[in-house]
Amino acid sequence: MMAMILIVEDDVFILEMAAMMVQDWGHHTLSASDVDDALSLLRSPQQIDALFTDIYLNTAVFGGCELAHQAVKLRPNLRVLYTTGNAVTDKLRALFVEGAHFLRKPYTHHQLQDSIEGLLAA
Amino acid sequence: MSDIAASDIVETVPSALIVLDRNLNISSANRAFYQTFRTSPGETEGCHIYDLGNRQWDIPALRSLLESVIPHRASVEGFEVEHNFPTIGRRTMLVNARKILRPGDHDGFILLAIEDVSEERAARNESKRNWQLTQSIVDTIRDPLVVLENNMTIVTASKAFLTIFGITEAETQGRRLSELGQHQWDVPALRHLMEKVLPENKPIEGFEIEDTFPGLGRRVFNLNARRISQPGNHAQRMLLVFEDITHRKQRERDALSLTNEISHRIKNNLQIIVGLIAYEARWTAAPCVQGYKVMQARIGAIAQLYDLISQSSRGRTVAVDAYLRDIAKTMSASLLGNTSGIKIDVKAEPLEIDPDRAVPFGLLVNELATNAIKHAFPDGAGRVVLSVEQIGDQIELTVADDGVGIKDENSAKVPEKRGSEYVAIFVRQLGGTIVPSGSEGPGTIVRIRLPLLLVPPGGAERVAA
Numbered sequence: 001m002m003a004m005i006l007i008v009e010d011d012v013f014i015l016e017m018a019a020m021m022v023q024d025w026g027h028h029t030l031s032a033s034d035v036d037d038a039l040s041l042l043r044s045p046q047q048i049d050a051l052f053t054d055i056y057l058n059t060a061v062f063g064g065c066e067l068a069h070q071a072v073k074l075r076p077n078l079r080v081l082y083t084t085g086n087a088v089t090d091k092l093r094a095l096f097v098e099g100a101h102f103l104r105k106p107y108t109h110h111q112l113q114d115s116i117e118g119l120l121a122a
Numbered sequence: 123m124s125d126i127a128a129s130d131i132v133e134t135v136p137s138a139l140i141v142l143d144r145n146l147n148i149s150s151a152n153r154a155f156y157q158t159f160r161t162s163p164g165e166t167e168g169c170h171i172y173d174l175g176n177r178q179w180d181i182p183a184l185r186s187l188l189e190s191v192i193p194h195r196a197s198v199e200g201f202e203v204e205h206n207f208p209t210i211g212r213r214t215m216l217v218n219a220r221k222i223l224r225p226g227d228h229d230g231f232i233l234l235a236i237e238d239v240s241e242e243r244a245a246r247n248e249s250k251r252n253w254q255l256t257q258s259i260v261d262t263i264r265d266p267l268v269v270l271e272n273n274m275t276i277v278t279a280s281k282a283f284l285t286i287f288g289i290t291e292a293e294t295q296g297r298r299l300s301e302l303g304q305h306q307w308d309v310p311a312l313r314h315l316m317e318k319v320l321p322e323n324k325p326i327e328g329f330e331i332e333d334t335f336p337g338l339g340r341r342v343f344n345l346n347a348r349r350i351s352q353p354g355n356h357a358q359r360m361l362l363v364f365e366d367i368t369h370r371k372q373r374e375r376d377a378l379s380l381t382n383e384i385s386h387r388i389k390n391n392l393q394i395i396v397g398l399i400a401y402e403a404r405w406t407a408a409p410c411v412q413g414y415k416v417m418q419a420r421i422g423a424i425a426q427l428y429d430l431i432s433q434s435s436r437g438r439t440v441a442v443d444a445y446l447r448d449i450a451k452t453m454s455a456s457l458l459g460n461t462s463g464i465k466i467d468v469k470a471e472p473l474e475i476d477p478d479r480a481v482p483f484g485l486l487v488n489e490l491a492t493n494a495i496k497h498a499f500p501d502g503a504g505r506v507v508l509s510v511e512q513i514g515d516q517i518e519l520t521v522a523d524d525g526v527g528i529k530d531e532n533s534a535k536v537p538e539k540r541g542s543e544y545v546a547i548f549v550r551q552l553g554g555t556i557v558p559s560g561s562e563g564p565g566t567i568v569r570i571r572l573p574l575l576l577v578p579p580g581g582a583e584r585v586a587a
Binding site: 011013014017018020021024056061084085086087104105106107108109110111 | 379382385386388389390392393394395396397400401403404415418419421422425426429432433
């Protein structure tokens with residue numbers, strides 16, 4: 001299944017690499033580097049099947065979590081995959097939207113592929 | 123009532139009684155008087171009250187009673203006289219006096235009933251002094267505290283409590299803690315714990331409450347409570363101490379956000395490296411791709427060790443036991459999954475290593491355990507045991523499996539050889555040695571001895587570098 005995936009990541013290099021990998025597997029990508037950019041894409045009529053977001057976005061420690069909550073309000077069927085290099089505590093997990101997936105940073109090409117496929121298949 | 127009956131009553135009452143005539147001469151006294159004041163009828167009767175027993179009854183307070191009060195009143199009750207009697211020492215007497223007039227006798231008598239209340243007064247004073255002492259101790263403790271009654275009402279609150287929460291003593295007494303202020307302490311979880319302190323003698327340790335307090339702002343309090351009981355008294359009360367941990371909490375939060383910030387950057391940098399490798403792999407011929415994959419996995423292992431080290435850190439050291447368990451858990455999740463027939467167990471003594479050695483230690487365990495998982499169990503079932511124990515002044519790390527064992531080391535393929543070279547490098551980096559082990563049954567066992575911790579646990583100084 002070919003899908004449109006919105007990737008949100010504050011590090012441009014990581015963002016570009018992730019987009020390239022995801023495109024390698026035949027998907028389309030949209031990119032945003034902060035919550036506001038991502039929200040304007042989510043508010044547009046653009047088709048988006050999944051959100052792949054870093055949790056720590058610039059100065060917003062839980063920016064990705066806040067974004068995902070607003071995103072599922074806008075698009076209730078949106079699938080969400082979080083990533084972070086920080087420790088995933090129970091407190092952090094409690095901030096996840098229902099049914100969200102998680103990928104630890106640094107992730108390899110294959111780990112990202114498995115996660116994206118798992119997300120789209122769920 | 124006949125005279126005989128009256129004198130019988132007088133003789134049997136426990137209070138000391140004396141009868142004085144109008145000139146304050148003693149006309150009679152009862153047995154209790156003679157016993158209490160260690161005197162006899164011979165020494166007493168007919169004697170002027172002030173002359174009695176070397177004038178020991180010539181007491182200013184008694185004089186004022188007999189000379190100023192009695193003449194104007196028919197009776198006086200509860201007149202307290204404190205005096206140091208040469209025969210019986212310091213005493214507090216409660217005197218009741220009554221004028222008795224007989225028909226035809228205009229002058230009448232004065233009946234004095236004297237009760238010795240010295241012990242009762244001493245006990246009351248002692249109790250008052252104890253209370254003052256307790257209160258002064260309570261008031262010198264900087265942490266606010268309250269003593270609660272069985273029904274959770276406040277018996278006493280320390281000065282610090284009153285000052286910090288801006289309330290008066292009157293506002294606290296007899297009130298429940300939950301009724302104070304803006305009901306900040308009206309927390310179901312706290313109430314539930316407090317209800318167990320007295321009946322189950324279950325202290326509350328470190329219950330945290332964060333709220334905005336009028337005049338104080340946002341504060342975090344750490345609550346501790348325990349049962350207190352007085353000897354000889356069945357009543358039990360609860361001592362509840364409020365420790366203001368706002369600043370400590372803030373420092374912890376600052377440290378945590380700094381850790382998160384640093385971790386975020388390190389992981390992003392590692393992600394960039396992994397991304398660069400992945401990018402290279404796109405243009406690389408298929409036979410070489412495996413090498414890039416292994417490289418990415420090792421970088422992933424370092425990143426995970428970084429997390430595990432920060433979780434297992436105890437001050438300046440890393441707890442090896444907790445660290446080893448974390449490594450086992452992470453490897454199980456990433457390499458085996460829930461359905462695997464291969465199990466990783468940990469047997470670890472509580473030992474510590476310095477953080478400098480934690481990464482090579484973790485990579486070493488990772489390498490050995492990965493080798494075991496990859497090669498020992500062609501049938502996909504078995505057990506890998508990671509253990510650490512102290513042997514003399516060394517730590518022995520053992521990675522053992524119950525798999526097929528190594529047939530011939532010389533026949534090992536290139537990647538395995540590279541793996542064992544890594545093992546040798548990590549062991550050297552850790553200042554350790556590989557212990558040759560014979561065949562002790564099925565499977566493979568690798569023993570490595572490392573010097574014990576170079577930094578004393580929690581110690582400030584590095585003993586050797």
